[in-house]
Amino acid sequence: MQRFFSWFNNDRKIDGILKAALAHLWYVTIHPLDDGNGRIARAITDMSLAIDEDNCQRFYSLSSQMMSDRVNYYKVLKQTQKGDLDITDWLTWFLKTMDAAISSSEKKLGDTMAKVHFWNYFSQTNFNKRQEKVLNRLLDAGPKGFEGGLKNKKYVGMAHTSRATAQRELADLIEKGALIQLPGGGRSTSYGIDWEKWIPILDFE
Numbered sequence: 001m002q003r004f005f006s007w008f009n010n011d012r013k014i015d016g017i018l019k020a021a022l023a024h025l026w027y028v029t030i031h032p033l034d035d036g037n038g039r040i041a042r043a044i045t046d047m048s049l050a051i052d053e054d055n056c057q058r059f060y061s062l063s064s065q066m067m068s069d070r071v072n073y074y075k076v077l078k079q080t081q082k083g084d085l086d087i088t089d090w091l092t093w094f095l096k097t098m099d100a101a102i103s104s105s106e107k108k109l110g111d112t113m114a115k116v117h118f119w120n121y122f123s124q125t126n127f128n129k130r131q132e133k134v135l136n137r138l139l140d141a142g143p144k145g146f147e148g149g150l151k152n153k154k155y156v157g158m159a160h161t162s163r164a165t166a167q168r169e170l171a172d173l174i175e176k177g178a179l180i181q182l183p184g185g186g187r188s189t190s191y192g193i194d195w196e197k198w199i200p201i202l203d204f205e
Helices: 002-010 016-030 037-053 062-068 070-081 088-121 129-141 152-159 163-176
Strands: 190-192
Touching (some): 002 016, 062 070, 070 088, 088 129, 152 163, 163 190
16 A cells, blocks of 8 residues: 555656556555445545546546446456456546546536526526426426427426416417427427527537
8 A cells, every 4th residue: 555655646657547547446456445445446536537637626427437337347347457467458448437427427517508598598588387397397308308209298297287278388488489399299299498509519628
């Protein structure tokens, strides 16, 4: 552990992301504690990335992404620790996982910002409580929305109102620009959020 601390605190030559990957691998391989080594390794990884980015705040969670792929996480760790000391597979998995974490974060931020832009735009528009509830449900569902879109029957169920009232309120939302009519729709007309209008282009560079 003393050698690990010395390397972690003093090696400034290695790329920061690779250093985070190595620190994680080396700590769990040393396995100094009876329990909690994985959690501490992920904390060390987060700290290493924060040092590299010179920022204590990040919009992506590498730890969460690792745990979402825990089967491959443990598999590649086991292979690397018991192999011939070639850590290429571990580094490859780590970098792919980091890329997935950033992509997932970008999507979540995009969806959140879309909701903010949407309600800012309609801040002076008069919606009733039922309409607000349904719009929030659609916005929270994200671009994938409800399967088949929002139909009159779904509006009735969410708003707890009659079919006639649902139809009037849907027509009102269309007229105000809060909803658009989706193409297709099968037996009945379906509606949704115009996500291309509200999702901002995020630039993290």
